[in-house]
Amino acid sequence: MWFLYRPDAANVWKNEEIRKRYKRYRGILDGTNIPRYLITKKISANFSFDDSIKELWKIHDKAAKKFNETIKKIDKEEISFEDLEVPGLSFLDLKEHIAHEILKDCHFCERRCKVNRAEGKLGYCRLGKESIVSSAFLHTGEESVLVPSGTIFFAGCTFTCVFCQNHDISQEWCNEFREKITGGILVTPKKVALLAERLRKEGAKNINLVGGDPTPNIHTIISALKEFNEKITILWNSNTYQSLEATKLLLELMDFWLPDFKFWDNQFAKEMSGINQYREIITRNLKMAYDEGSGELLIRHLIMPGRVEEDTYPILEWCSKEIPKAIVNLMDQYHPEYLVLSKHDKYRSINRRIYPEEWNKATKKADELSIFWKPVS
Ligand code: SF4
Numbered sequence: 001m002w003f004l005y006r007p008d009a010a011n012v013w014k015n016e017e018i019r020k021r022y023k024r025y026r027g028i029l030d031g032t033n034i035p036r037y038l039i040t041k042k043i044s045a046n047f048s049f050d051d052s053i054k055e056l057w058k059i060h061d062k063a064a065k066k067f068n069e070t071i072k073k074i075d076k077e078e079i080s081f082e083d084l085e086v087p088g089l090s091f092l093d094l095k096e097h098i099a100h101e102i103l104k105d106c107h108f109c110e111r112r113c114k115v116n117r118a119e120g121k122l123g124y125c126r127l128g129k130e131s132i133v134s135s136a137f138l139h140t141g142e143e144s145v146l147v148p149s150g151t152i153f154f155a156g157c158t159f160t161c162v163f164c165q166n167h168d169i170s171q172e173w174c175n176e177f178r179e180k181i182t183g184g185i186l187v188t189p190k191k192v193a194l195l196a197e198r199l200r201k202e203g204a205k206n207i208n209l210v211g212g213d214p215t216p217n218i219h220t221i222i223s224a225l226k227e228f229n230e231k232i233t234i235l236w237n238s239n240t241y242q243s244l245e246a247t248k249l250l251l252e253l254m255d256f257w258l259p260d261f262k263f264w265d266n267q268f269a270k271e272m273s274g275i276n277q278y279r280e281i282i283t284r285n286l287k288m289a290y291d292e293g294s295g296e297l298l299i300r301h302l303i304m305p306g307r308v309e310e311d312t313y314p315i316l317e318w319c320s321k322e323i324p325k326a327i328v329n330l331m332d333q334y335h336p337e338y339l340v341l342s343k344h345d346k347y348r349s350i351n352r353r354i355y356p357e358e359w360n361k362a363t364k365k366a367d368e369l370s371i372f373w374k375p376v377s
Contacts, residue, residue, distance in 0.1 A: 012144040012375050021325055021372070022145060022296050024075075025256050028233045029205060034074060034081045036294065037092065037225045037234055037253045043067050044087030045094035056098050060248065063091040067252050092226055095249050099219040103129065108246045109158040109215045110281050125213075126174055127156045131220040134169040134184035134212075136195040138202050143298060143329055143376045146258070149235070150204025152195055155184045157212040159239050160274040162339040162347055170212040189223035200230045206256060210237035218246055225253065240285045241275060247285050251293040259286060260300050264314040268307070272350075283318060290323040297326040298376060302334050303362050305350050312362045320369035330366060330377045332359050 012018055019026055027033030045063045047056055073079045102108060104118045113123030120128045132155040139151040157170035164170050173182040187195075196207045209221060215238055225234070233255040240259035242250070261282055263269035269278035289297060299319060303312055319328055334354055340347040366373050 006140055006144065006147050008144040009147045015375050017372060018145060018327075018375055021327060022256075024294060025145075025206075025233055025296050027075075028231065028255060031231065034071075035231060035234055036071065036255050038229070038231065039071055039074065039081065040067060040091040040095065040252050041226075042081070042084040042086060043070060043091035045089055045091045047089060047094050047097070049097065053098070053101055056094065056101070057245075057248075060091075060094055060098060063094060064248075064252060067091060091252065092222070095253070096219075096222045096226060098245075099222045099249060102245060103219045106216075107243045108218050109213075109241050110243050110277070111158060111241075111275075112243065123216075125156045125158050125216045127216045130186050131192070131217040132156065132173065132182075132184040133187045133192065133195065134173065134182055136199065138199060138204055139208065142208070143258075145298070145376060146206060146208070146235070148203055149206055149208040150196065150199030150202070150232075151208040151210055151237075152192065152199075154209070154211040154214050154217045155182060156216055157239070158215055158241050158275075159213065162272055162343075163334070163337050163350060165335075165337050166212065167338040173212070187220065189220050190227050192220060192224035193227035196224070196228050196232075197230060200232050204232065206233035206235045208235045208237050208258070213239050213241075215239075215242045215246060218242075218249060222249065222253070239273075240282050241278070242285060244284070247288050251288065254289070255294050255296065257286075257289045257293065257297040258300065259289070259297065260302070261286070261315055261319070262302055262304070262311070264311040264318075265307075268310065283322070286323055286326075290326060295325065297323060299323075299326050299328045300331060301328055302331045303354050303358060304334055305352050305354050305358070308358050308361050308365075313365055316362075316365050316369055316371055320371055327376055328366065328371050328373045330359075330362055330373050 024033050043063050043066050047059045074081050104116050106113050106115050106117045106123050111124050115121040115123045117128050122128055134153045134155045136152045138148040140147050142149045155169045155173040235256040236254040237258040263278050266278050336351045340351050344351050
């Protein structure tokens with residue numbers, strides 16, 4: 001019944017530009033394209049579990065090349081996906097192995113805590129080896145092209161945003177002694193795969209991996225993809241602060257990227273989200289997803305009070321120049337939340353909603369730069 005209150009979800013596909021920019025995503029929905037993660041299961045990767053990490057990355061790069069050649073041929077119908085044999089050790093097996101190596105010296109995100117999470121040590125995100133899912137449901141409130149979206153919310157985050165609207169699952173899911181205090185459940189990869197299967201059966205158009213942030217859970221997610229075989233889009237919905245290595249693992253797995261791009265000013269990013277080098281890391285990862293990954297991106301830009309010229313303008317300029325085919329969701333829904341409310345004197349400058357004139361300035365700039373935003377904002 002979701003389509004009764006989201007008629008835009010069907011109508012949006014009448015837009016030629018949407019069909020063109022999300023060609024593969026549309027193809028997966030129509031059953032004419034194969035999700036990327038399924039193709040990684042049919043690419044062989046000749047590695048040994050004793051190989052050094054350096055050697056594993058070399059083999060990974062070779063397999064990535066083979067993957068890119070193969071997906072092109074499959075899309076052009078020069079070869080059939082179904083006819084490809086399942087190798088003894090696949091590209092997906094290799095990615096899983098590398099992810100578990102990274103976990104031992106965690107650098108899934110650019111905080112690079114370097115703790116051994118496989119032994120239960122905790123880094124900044126306070127997650128050990130296990131993943132916690134706080135909820136999984138058919139989300140009808142996402143952008144029109146995505147709904148209903150089979151959304152899996154992982155607890156924990158690599159950011160500590162003072163205005164977080166999901167602070168219960170991103171930052172307050174465990175207490176000061178790091179004991180879990182929310183209603184989330186510990187999940188195995190098999191359990192995540194079963195959740196995804198259930199969402200698919202309920203009518204999900206995609207499997208939407210989010211949180212908190214999904215980044216600390218990459219090892220669980222990759223192992224879950226080994227257990228999952230549905231022909232459905234896999235979507236990365238993240239703050240995009242994942243490490244270079246994590247981005248490489250994700251490139252051949254994610255069909256659709258739904259990244260936040262919040263700040264341009266690194267000092268403001270540090271004050272608001274407690275992170276360093278935000279701009280350099282986000283732009284690097286977006287470029288990689290655009291140039292080397294599926295290239296199908298929907299950028300979420302939350303317009304912040306008093307920040308249109310400092311953040312919105314340069315972000316839109318960068319997007320129009322570097323990732324021109326990405327679609328941008330200009331978001332006007334910022335409202336004071338969490339620490340902005342409880343420490344309102346400290347965060348006075350962002351303790352309000354955006355003014356109509358700030359929205360007008362942002363949309364005018366997007367139009368001047370020919371950014372495609374209206375059907376998804
Ligand atoms: S995911 Fe990021 S924040 Fe969490 S332990 Fe690893 S490097 Fe640290």
